[in-house]
Amino acid sequence: MSENIRLYKIAFGLALFTIIYNVVEGLISTYLGFEDESLALFGFGLDSFIEVVSGLGIAHMVLRIQNNPNSKRNDFERTALRITGIAFYILVLGLVITSVYNIWTGHKPITTFWGVVISMISILIMWILVVWKRKVGGQLNSAPILADANCTMVCVYMSVILLASSGLYELFGLRYIDSIGTLGLAYFAFKEGMECFEKANSDKNCCCD
Template sequence: MVGDKKLYNVAFGLAVFTIVYNLAEGLLATYLGFEGESLALFGFGTDSFIEVISGLGIGHMVTRIQRHPGSKRDEFERTALRITGFAFYILVAGLVISSFYNIWTGHQPITTFWGVVISGVSILVMWALVLWKRRVGKQLQSDPILADANCTLVCVYMSVILLVSSGLYEWLGIPYVDSIGTLGLAYFAFNEGRECFQKANSDRYCGCD
């Protein structure tokens, strides 16, 4: 159907936009996080790079279900999920170790101002993507696209953690809040990694909720 084809094109376009946005966000966040010595912002940016890998799998998935409705997850998607899962687990280890090291040494960021800015923009963009993906998924009655929308919602949660931790430090100077925020990001990254491996070993789509 022409209508369905248009909707699938929109879904693919959203996947491409997600990839491009996360790439830009990752570059900006890691650079500013490094310059400002904010572990939370740096970790947030690194997570964005991992989401790029995930986005490639999502784009492939949309193309697959458009061409073959009802088909099961293929090897490309499973491989992308496993790579993404490993990357999340490596990120979690790095964030946890670095957080406790910063707490032990008493290290504090120079500034977390850019964490506030980037997280605020991310919340708006990611929430818009969630709503748009849900709308397309419901119109197509597509569980895979709706599941992707739920996973995008996790990015909103992580952005909120960055916003709160960065804001509390920038405006109130609360010690260790940047490291605590980083541990919050690690928690969600761990869940995302586990979810990736679960989906790679099955044909289910729902999750991240």
Template structure:
């Protein structure tokens, strides 16, 4: 087995792990977010489910470029990107409307402790994935894999927002901080949706730089 084949197998394994992790994170986060009435945690979990769709496209992409590194996006990847982008836009609307409603009504979560725990775990795992994907991408000199690593950084940013908003609320019980954190998540969801449609309509791979 050549070194390149081993690296592509690693890239595919990382893509599969990302999908599995996002499914688990989505289930846990949406459940606990609903139970604790934390909109930020619930929105974070919903975003994880959308990342699963994106992850399927990435896994397919790795298999494609392994066969032909010079090939362009195929129909499956472009469709996955459009579906992902649409889902992100729908999520943005839901998060913004819900945040405004919570601020208007003065709603506060019961607790945001789980937001602190889940976001801390997510930062550690996602940062490790970014490092590993960049390592594989550099060794293969693969722009698509490096672009995927850069896009995974958005998950780190969103986890940091959840950690900050959950941590501040849990410590100081500042009103509306959970809703403000949710608006921060909505911003990154919007940028992700925009980038999905841009990539679906071109063959460029750079993103989230």
């Protein structure tokens, strides 16, 4: 029993770290994305802020299952999921419209150097979180924590998209690659939004489990 308590504390700590990291990443990414006129980096930062709301629901979930492993998703978590889902849909709409506009006008970022740096850091941090969450979830035999670990992989995928688009632009100056990368981010944001509403309306842990 004491071992389970220790593992749940680790799971809660990982949830809190995810929240704090996303706040910092969001602030830095949106600022640098705006300054460098990189829509992909700016959109990546906005996504990080949305993940903060999702993270609050995850942290609450860990406390709930620690007290009662067989309990069902409660109103706080469902509300957090719906708010997150709505925010993702709004983000998708904004990213798609702005991407199309940038392609139409031929807009190019000033630089995507910081997109490369931030995406590489994000890939490393998020991958460590995935591995750690899977380890803790497996030891606790907790489907919700394992599902959260799998969903964290989406952040890795989005970081890879940012790295690819930023890297290709920085190396070759491809005119539309920043906007194309942004559309890739919008695709994953749309899937995350759908998943949030599916989870809010049921007791499923995660579409990606």
